């Protein structure tokens with residue numbers, strides 16, 4: 253017997269802009285009650301039993317409740333709005349995009365050009381990826397993280413995003429809880445919910461440098477907790493956990509039999525003495541309950557090539573490969589050849605980008621902290637600043653009351669031509685995310701405009 257589905261974005265509209273119940277919470281866990289597993293994701297809209305069954309028809313639920321509850325990626329939405337304004341001739345500075353502003357290094361492009369001309373690369377590859385790429389990823393992982401894995405533990409995916417999706421789809425049963433330190437990358441809760449899991453926000457603040465503590469995680473743990481999502485360096489905050497913190501949290505996960513999905517996509521973008529430590533290296537015994545997610549997008553300025561991977565225990569990788577074989581099959585063969593050149597080459601290109609990002613990071617954090625009502629802790633990784641704008645909420649700006657960071661972000665785009673992503677997208681209203689992966693001159697122009705506008709708030 254099927255209950256009556258709600259039209260459209262049932263979960264999302266019931267509980268807030270993202271379909272999560274984040275609101276303005278104090279630090280601590282937040283169980284997302286809208287995140288029902290597949291089996292219970294239907295809402296009968298007040299009707300039950302045969303009445304609901306009788307009125308159910310194909311025309312009342314064009315989009316399934318499961319897919320209808322997915323929110324638009326706010327980061328891509330901001331970027332699209334900024335690009336549309338630019339295309340219309342407006343002078344917009346975009347801090348929304350999460351991608352390096354550098355071209356892919358020439359040696360990587362040359363490898364792809366050669367592959368295009370070679371009929372060997374015009375065919376399907378094994379669904380899990382070219383064997384030589386898997387071997388190169390295993391070698392790179394040992395070189396960069398000190399983590400020894402076999403090629404059989406690697407699955408090549410369509411970007412890190414597919415790796416995240418497949419990791420949760422492979423690990424979660426309906427109702428399994430996933431601890432998500434917030435602010436979090438906007439895709440995680442959606443991927444968890446699609447897999448039938450329940451995202452549990454563990455909210456961190458600027459005062460703690462957005463670094464979650466083992467005490468916060470322990471307070472959020474229940475007998476349903478299956479996975480901890482771990483992302484350091486973090487998108488959106490730029491926070492980097494210290495080696496000690498990584499070890500303490502890894503040991504806690506081991507002790508409680510909790511899986512860790514460790515997203516290491518920003519591993520090479522750390523600044524000012526910060527160090528990235530891979531969790532299964534800090535706690536080697538954790539390897540059997542850990543899935544590492546990574547990709548070429550951020551390290552080699554290859555966001556458009558769509559190559560990522562996951563690394564995990566052989567049974568998990570085998571199951572995730574089965575899933576991928578029925579979903580997307582192999583990643584573009586030509587992109588896989590480009591990725592071989594990337595991961596087997598040296599790290600000089602990322603070293604150059606890191607120097608530029610570090611300079612821009614320092615400029616941005618200094619300028620943001622000069623704006624009245626804006627507080628920004630220093631980020632030590634990735635390419636984002638995550639300032640609090642909470643002190644501006646409730647004030648007025650150009651005749652409008654500032655009700656939320658989402659509203660303020662719209663005002664900033666309309667009045668100052670500056671695109672930022674509001675904290676609502678990352679599970680923490682009251683903040684902005686600004687990417688500093690853009691030219692120095694644009695960066696200064698954009699933050700200056702922000703300062704001029706926000707200084708008018710009364």
Ligand SMILES: Cc1ncc(COP(=O)(O)O)c(C=O)c1O
Pocket residue numbers: 350410411412413414437483486487515517546547548549555558559560
């Ligand atoms: C934290 C994090 N993980 C994974 C990804 C996925 O990257 P891609 O799918 O482009 O490889 C991103 C991209 O923005 C990210 O910020």
